[in-house]
Amino acid sequence: MSYAAERFLGQEPLDSVLTDVLERLGKAAEVGDATVFELVDDTERGGCLVPRYSWSAPGAESVFDFAPDGFAWAGTDFAHLFALLEQGQPLVARVEELPAGLRALLAGDMSAIAALPIFAAGQLVGVIAVSRRGGPRDWAESEIGALKTAAAVTGAALERNRSRRAVRRRDELLRLIVDNAPLMVAYFDHARRCRFANRRYQESFGVPDDPVLGKTLEEIIGAEDCRATEPYWKRTQAGEQVTFEHAHDRADGTRQHLEVSAVPHRTESGEVAGCYVILTDITERKQSEESLRRAHDQLEEKVRERTEELLMLNRELEAFSYSVSHDLRAPLRAIDGFSHLLEEQLAGKLDAETENYFGRIRAAVQRMFWMIEGLLELGRASRKEIDATQVDLSLCAREIVEDLAAGNGARRVEWIIEDGLRAVGDRQLLRLLLQNLLENAWKYTARCEAARIEFRAGQAADGTPEFTIRDNGAGFDMAHAQRLFQPFQRLHSTRDFDGTGIGLATVARIVHRHGGRIRAEGAPGRGASFHFTLPT
Structure with missing residues (x-):
């Protein structure tokens, strides 16, 4: 048996080793058959013993009459014998002493059987059995000892073979995974x-x-x-x-x-x-990065070219604005001046309708002046380079309020200006922003008996700091709120309130240039509020 073990440990095939073990065992014990049964689990029959390796004496037929898929013992009259094998005990008996169910599986001339359990890693994995023919004969201790040794060698061989198969399957699986x-x-x-x-x-x-x-x-x-x-x-x-x-x-x-x-x-x-x-x-990634780099360079070049074009257009626009404002204001001044002279020369000679015509001419000229100034102001708000600094908005608002009050001391307005309101931006543009919004509130509260105008700070829905200028004046219909910040769009008639429709467009332009947002809320007869954000 030690020779067979050495062969197996020497990596010889399992079939060759176990065939040699069974042959040596059979000759040493002078038996006719030696078989190794492997324990397998069958989903329908439960535990089964399946013949895997066998040896028969020359010229002898096997004494075992088993189907290739083996036999199950659950529910048979020899189940108790298998229980003994599970406990590690040998089965040594004369055939006539065996239960009828087991005898039916054996050849008729078989006289004695010896079977020992095969354990591997502490678990029952099979059975090794030898048989004798002819008359009754007891098994010697040396023969049982040889059988135990064969069972031990076979158990080690089966365990090693199972391990090899497991390693081979694992290697094949790993290779499959790694290759794919x-x-x-x-x-x-x-x-x-x-x-x-x-x-x-x-x-x-x-x-x-x-x-x-x-x-x-x-x-x-x-x-x-x-x-x-x-x-x-x-x-x-x-x-x-x-x-x-x-x-x-x-x-x-x-x-x-x-x-x-x-x-x-x-x-x-x-x-x-x-x-x-x-x-x-990462070839595709590198190619994508190179494509992005080239696209970025091309975009940078286009931006540079476009910036140069815009700068040139801005310079042309500034020159045009100056020319238009100068060329338009000159004839407007002439119209205003000559109409005033005519009115003075014809004083006392004009009827009421003619005097009304003169008044309308001069009012139209004044509105045209305001519109030109508004356009120039909008242009400056769009083109002026931002000189960012910390601006005291509360102080700017109070200075604007003083100018408004000085221009019309008869009005009574409750001003509420929160202290310490500050923002980072261009001082001139932010003052222009406040001036337009506060003048707007001043204008649309002119018909209020108890006018109230507030300038406060709060938070927008997203938590961003937000400034609010609110009044209780004429208000507006929210259905037209988006038109407020478009040039020349007015929600009130000039008969009710003077204006050009450019002031709020200028406000929106200044806010957007500072990276902020602006929105308006209001209701007819219930006032309006303008909410805007600025860097703080």
């Missing part, structure tokens, strides 16, 4: 010789008839690339895991960009024996 992974995987020993490579690595670095396995790194990627990766190799050999990018020319001549992760392989003693290399193909 979207990564390139390889292992290099301390001499930088490839000892493992998955399919994708072979496809990238080798050719079908020239496997990379067994080659050195220099043979695989070339001397130049090998020198380029030398610093990273040294770091892995020092026990460091490294990640870097590398590009190489594939066998088909195309350029491939890789992200390389190199993981040192340590032995049980802690020494570095080699390294695992995991490579990710």
Whole structure:
């Protein structure tokens, strides 16, 4: 038996080893048959003993009459005998002493049987049985001892075989997974010789008839690339895991960009024996990055060209605005002046209708002046370079209120201006913003007996600091709120309230240039409120 064990440990095939074990056992015990049964689980029958390996004496027929799929013992008259085997006890008996169900499975001339359980890793995995023909004969202790030894060797052989199959299945599964992974995987020993490579690595670095396995790194990627990766190799050999990018020319001549992760392989003693290399193909990413870079450069160039065009257009617009304002205001002044002279020269000679005509002419001229000034103001708000600084909005608002009150001392307005309101922006533009909003509130509360105008700070729905100017004046219909900030759009007739429809457009332009938002709320006869955000 020790000879058979040595053969098995020497990696000989299991079939050859167990056949030899059974033959030696049969001859030593002078039996006609020796069989190894393996314990398997059957979903329908439960536990079954299936004959796997057998030996019969030359010229003798097997005494066992089993189907290839074995036999089950559950519910039979010999189930108790199997229970003894599960407990590790041998079954040694004359055939006439066996239950009828078991005798039916044996040949008619069989006289004695001996069976021992086979254990592996503490679990029952099978049974080894020998039989004799002819007259009754007892089993000697030495024969039972040989049977026990054979059972032990067989158990070890079966366990080793199961382990080998498990390892082989695991290796096959791992190989299947690694070969179909979207990564390139390889292992290099301390001499930088490839000892493992998955399919994708072979496809990238080798050719079908020239496997990379067994080659050195220099043979695989070339001397130049090998020198380029030398610093990273040294770091892995020092026990460091490294990640870097590398590009190489594939066998088909195309350029491939890789992200390389190199993981040192340590032995049980802690020494570095080699390294695992995991490579990710980032060629498409690099191509996308290059495309984005080119697109970015092209966009930058277009932006530069467009900026130059806009600067030129702004300069032309400024010149045009100055020319228009000068050229328009000159004839308007003439119309206003001559109409005033005519009115003075014809004083006392004009009827009421003619005097009304003169008044309407001068009023139209004045509105035209206001409109020109509003357009120029809107242009300045759009073009002026922002000189950002900390601005005291509360102080600016009070100065504007003083100017309004000085222009019409007869009006009584309750002003509520919160202290300490500050923002970061262009002082001139922010003052213009407040002036337009406060003048707007002053104008639309002119018919209120108890006018009230507030300037406060709060928070928008998203938590952003927000400023609010609120009045209790004429208000407006919210259905037309979006028109408020468009040039020349007015929600009230000039007969009710003077204006050009440019002031709020200027306000919106200033807010947007400072990166803020503005919205309006109101109701007819119930006042209006303007909410805006600015950098603080």
